[in-house]
Amino acid sequence: NAGVTQTPKFRILKIGQSMTLQCTQDMNHNYMYWYRQDPGMGLKLIYYSVGAGITDKGEVPNGYNVSRSTTEDFPLRLELAAPSQTSVYFCASSTRLLTGGSILPDEQYFGPGTRLTVT
Amino acid sequence: GENVEQHPSTLSVQEGDSAVIKCTYSDSASNYFPWYKQELGKGPQLIIDIRSNVGEKKDQRIAVTLNKTAKHFSLHITETQPEDSAVYFCAASPLRDDKIIFGKGTRLHILP
Numbered sequence: 004n005a006g007v008t009q010t011p012k013f014r015i016l017k018i019g020q021s022m023t024l025q026c027t028q029d030m031n032h033n034y035m036y037w038y039r040q041d042p043g044m045g046l047k048l049i050y051y052s053v054g055a056g057i058t059d060k061g062e063v064p065n066g067y068n069v070s071r072s073t074t075e076d077f078p079l080r081l082e083l084a085a086p087s088q089t090s091v092y093f094c095a096s097s098t099r100l101l102t103g104g105s106i107l108p109d110e111q112y113f114g115p116g117t118r119l120t121v122t
Numbered sequence: 123g124e125n126v127e128q129h130p131s132t133l134s135v136q137e138g139d140s141a142v143i144k145c146t147y148s149d150s151a152s153n154y155f156p157w158y159k160q161e162l163g164k165g166p167q168l169i170i171d172i173r174s175n176v177g178e179k180k181d182q183r184i185a186v187t188l189n190k191t192a193k194h195f196s197l198h199i200t201e202t203q204p205e206d207s208a209v210y211f212c213a214a215s216p217l218r219d220d221k222i223i224f225g226k227g228t229r230l231h232i233l234p
Binding site: 034044045048051061095113115116 | 222
């Protein structure tokens, strides 16, 4: 298993340009997430998905869009890049444990990240 | 919603000594508490997790304790080694929530 893969690794955008950050997982996980990590800071949730065709906003969704047409792929779209979107972007996936009739959260597997600079 | 506070933000420890990182959470319904380690230039990776039905869990030099009454949990690393230098994140997952909420991270330096 390759796990969670992200492309590209690095990208420089000019203000106003658009781009799509790709994320693919091969673990058949239903749950997928996009985070951004600013220098020296923690992880902020942008969008997440609990399955194909279902997406929801996280803590900082403005300026981003997502889609989930398949279980494997969860691309993140930046329509009008702004300097405030300079960050490292991480995609993650997870599953749920079914134990004793309860559905429990489980480990999130992270991709290697995409470093984006908007100038 | 859930809020996770993590302390300290930076911790320097002599090699061989122990390191302790503490977190508090606000939502008493949270029942899953993972800890992630992030090395430079990489994505976070789970190192240990604990669920609300236990108070302590150990894995070699790493242990996590959970106090549900006080709503805090801690990461303990014993006999620290240079490769323990990294950023550590705690997190909490409320029951029936599809997200986990991360703390702001602790940068751990192991001094030679």
